[in-house]
Amino acid sequence: MGADALLAVGLSYRTAPVNVRERLAVDDLGVHRTLANLVSSGVSREALLISTCNRVELYTVPGRGGESAVAEFFSTFRGPEGEPLDRYLYWHRGREAVQHLFRVSSALDSMVLGEPQILGQVKEAVRQAQEANTLGRVLHRLTQRSLAVGKRVRTETALGQHRVGIGNAGVDLATQIFGDLRGRRAMLIGVGEMGRQVANALQTAGLHELVVCNRTWDRARELAEIQGGTAIEWGRLGEYLGRVDIAIAATGATEPVLRAADVRSALRARNYRPLLLVDLSVPRNIASDVDGIEDAYLFNVDHLRDVQSRGKALREEAAQDAHALVDDETDRFMTSLAELDVSERIGGLVRHFEAVRAAEIERSGRLVAELDDEQREALDAMSRALVKKVLHQPLQALRQAAREGDAERVEAILHALGEEDA
Amino acid sequence: MDRIPYIAVLLAYGLVGLAHLHPGIGERLGERVRTVAWTGVVLHGLALLLRMVTTTIGPGFPEAISAGALGIMGAYALAGKGRLSALGLLLAPLATVLLGTALVVPHRQVAALEHSDAVIPWLPVHLGLVFFGIASFALSFAVAVLYLLVRRELKNKRFDRLGRLPSLEVLDSLQFRATLFGFGALTLGIGVGGGIAAVALDEPWAWDPKVGFSLLLWAWYGASLQLRLVGGWRGKWAALFAIVGFAGALFSLLGLNFVSTGWHGYGG
Incomplete structure (x- = not known):
């Protein structure tokens, strides 16, 4: 049984809306039960179920009922209006199924290209299938390889390196100025949503301390508590500007809250170490002439969007490399599985010919009985050598054909050698 | 100066400089380039040391600028890790030019010290x-x-x-x-x-x-x-x-x- 028998059936955010996806989604316990059911009922010989909020996919080597039994299994599920799920499901067979799983593991099929969670989710699905004991010779190899491919894409392409989101655009700018963010301090001025996103991302990236400053003290304290920072009074804004490395402004003010003079005195206070200023407010909260001050780096919301879209473009570029890597891995997996398949069938053939040989010697029982031990051994050795010699050439050709991926020739040679009888 | 090892070193430095012209020089390629740089630096250092030990007339101008090139490439090999490998774009050509000069100028001892x-x-x-x-x-x-x-x-x-x-x-x-x-x-x-x-x-x-x-x-x-x-x-x-x-x-x-x-x- 080679990878040709492999089947991947499922639906994802690409093909089905969330109210359909949730009809199929199952929790951990459900995954275990479903896998066990599939195998015990004979629908599947091997099965792997990946169930996340963006996709539900079954990878399976079907049982005797073949594809139709699997289709029947899916027909027991209905959409939100009682409709069958047919139009949401995609079916991948053989090579396509292998390639699909590799793409999924590499986050090439994810809603956010290159997102880091999916590999962990696949790993979890594999663990569940191992527990349910539904991974056989095909899926065991496939799942191990797909985890390795996911890891390769992560380390060998730039797919996972470019962060997304407006908050991370702020992190990209901050790291270009400061390098490591550990030990750095930031001040959040105002409670605007985007400012909080940037603050969050900075904190995730290792920011040492966050100070929150707002015109109304209660809101400042509230936000400081949510963000895990320290609230300061509005009047101390200028003083604190000299103590932080990053200031993020997101207030509803219509006048600048930071002017060039504030920034100059802050820079003096920090002995002219660079200061990053991020202005996410419209109208702007930081006077635009601040950017003309040496060592002050001012970015507004449009700049952050530019950084963000560049990250997206780079991800798409990296995705090209990742696709090439996945395709290459798919080819290699198919070949290695075909080779494995052939070598197992060769094993079967060799056992068959051995049986034929033993039976033939058995048949000439009277003759053999007259031989002494030494002669019997010689006959045995001679007959074995004969079988081996005869089989040598065709088996060589068989292996060669398998290496070249020529399935037709493989079948022809196996047929000629009388595999059906084996 | 015995030129053959120096020409090998010169090639190594030049190669490092050329590699850095590649705009998207990745981490893996960067590491390989640094290996080439280290090889050049070690060979260069040995050749210069040998020259110092065997000399009878004292080092002169070629040795001086050759040592300068060695120092520059050594600094790159030590510091040019990760994103700092961009330093190679300036340092490698500089070292290449200095070493090249060292190879073509004639050896003369500082006159006053004869x-x-x-x-x-x-x-x-x-x-x-x-x-x-x-x-x-x-x-x-x-x-x-x-x-x-x-x-x-x-x-x-x-x-x-x-x-x-x-x-x-x-x-x-x-x-x-x-x-x-x-x-x-x-x-x-x-x-x-x-x-x-x-x-x-x-x-x-x-x-x-x-x-x-x-x-x-x-x-x-x-x-x-x-x-x-x-x-x-x-x-x-x-x-x-x-x-x-x-x-x-x-x-x-x-x-x-x-x-x-x-x-x-x-x-x-």
């Missing part, structure tokens, strides 16, 4: 210190150029190279450390040079253009360090200081030796 065998063992020390200094200044120069590049991109809001080049603070602090180290080495080198002059020429402050220029350079770098520590002249200003300073150091290394008529000269 009859002063006693100081010959001290010449490598003097040279070594001065060239540690110059290598450090070369590093601080290359780092300063990168600093200005990153600064300009951020000020102009151009994000093409965001995340590919080192951060401003990393560059600024490396630039400071390299200058500080170079200044220390130059100070000692000038001191040893004074000692040699005292013995060989009977006067420690024997004046010639190179001595004068070296003292000027020493004062320049000293001033840049002082201004930085006391006046907060970091970032752009420190970078400009480093660039002008290194231009002066190069002039002293190459230019002065051709035009000079002083006793450091090889021209006469």
Whole structure:
């Protein structure tokens, strides 16, 4: 049984809306039960179920009922209006199924290209299938390889390196100025949503301390508590500007809250170490002439969007490399599985010919009985050598054909050698 | 100089420089390039050491600039990890040109020292210190150029190279450390040079253009360090200081030796 028998059936955010996806989604316990059911009922010989909020996919080597039994299994599920799920499901067979799983593991099929969670989710699905004991010779190899491919894409392409989101655009700018963010301090001025996103991302990236400053003290304290920072009074804004490395402004003010003079005195206070200023407010909260001050780096919301879209473009570029890597891995997996398949069938053939040989010697029982031990051994050795010699050439050709991926020739040679009888 | 190992070294340095022209030089390729650089540096160091040990006439101008090239590539090989590998774009061609020059100029001993065998063992020390200094200044120069590049991109809001080049603070602090180290080495080198002059020429402050220029350079770098520590002249200003300073150091290394008529000269 080679990878040709492999089947991947499922639906994802690409093909089905969330109210359909949730009809199929199952929790951990459900995954275990479903896998066990599939195998015990004979629908599947091997099965792997990946169930996340963006996709539900079954990878399976079907049982005797073949594809139709699997289709029947899916027909027991209905959409939100009682409709069958047919139009949401995609079916991948053989090579396509292998390639699909590799793409999924590499986050090439994810809603956010290159997102880091999916590999962990696949790993979890594999663990569940191992527990349910539904991974056989095909899926065991496939799942191990797909985890390795996911890891390769992560380390060998730039797919996972470019962060997304407006908050991370702020992190990209901050790291270009400061390098490591550990030990750095930031001040959040105002409670605007985007400012909080940037603050969050900075904190995730290792920011040492966050100070929150707002015109109304209660809101400042509230936000400081949510963000895990320290609230300061509005009047101390200028003083604190000299103590932080990053200031993020997101207030509803219509006048600048930071002017060039504030920034100059802050820079003096920090002995002219660079200061990053991020202005996410419209109208702007930081006077635009601040950017003309040496060592002050001012970015507004449009700049952050530019950084963000560049990250997206780079991800798409990296995705090209990742696709090439996945395709290459798919080819290699198919070949290695075909080779494995052939070598197992060769094993079967060799056992068959051995049986034929033993039976033939058995048949000439009277003759053999007259031989002494030494002669019997010689006959045995001679007959074995004969079988081996005869089989040598065709088996060589068989292996060669398998290496070249020529399935037709493989079948022809196996047929000629009388595999059906084996 | 026996040229064959030097030509191999020259090829290695040139290769490193060329590799850095590749815009998206990744981490893996970067590591391989650094291996090539290390190989060149080790071979270069061995060849130079052998030359120093077997020499009977004392090191001259080619050895001097060859040591300068070695110092520069050594600085790159040590510092050019990760995003800092962008330093190779400046340092490798610089070292290649210096070593190339060393291979084509004729060997002449410093004329004034021909009859002063006693100081010959001290010449490598003097040279070594001065060239540690110059290598450090070369590093601080290359780092300063990168600093200005990153600064300009951020000020102009151009994000093409965001995340590919080192951060401003990393560059600024490396630039400071390299200058500080170079200044220390130059100070000692000038001191040893004074000692040699005292013995060989009977006067420690024997004046010639190179001595004068070296003292000027020493004062320049000293001033840049002082201004930085006391006046907060970091970032752009420190970078400009480093660039002008290194231009002066190069002039002293190459230019002065051709035009000079002083006793450091090889021209006469």
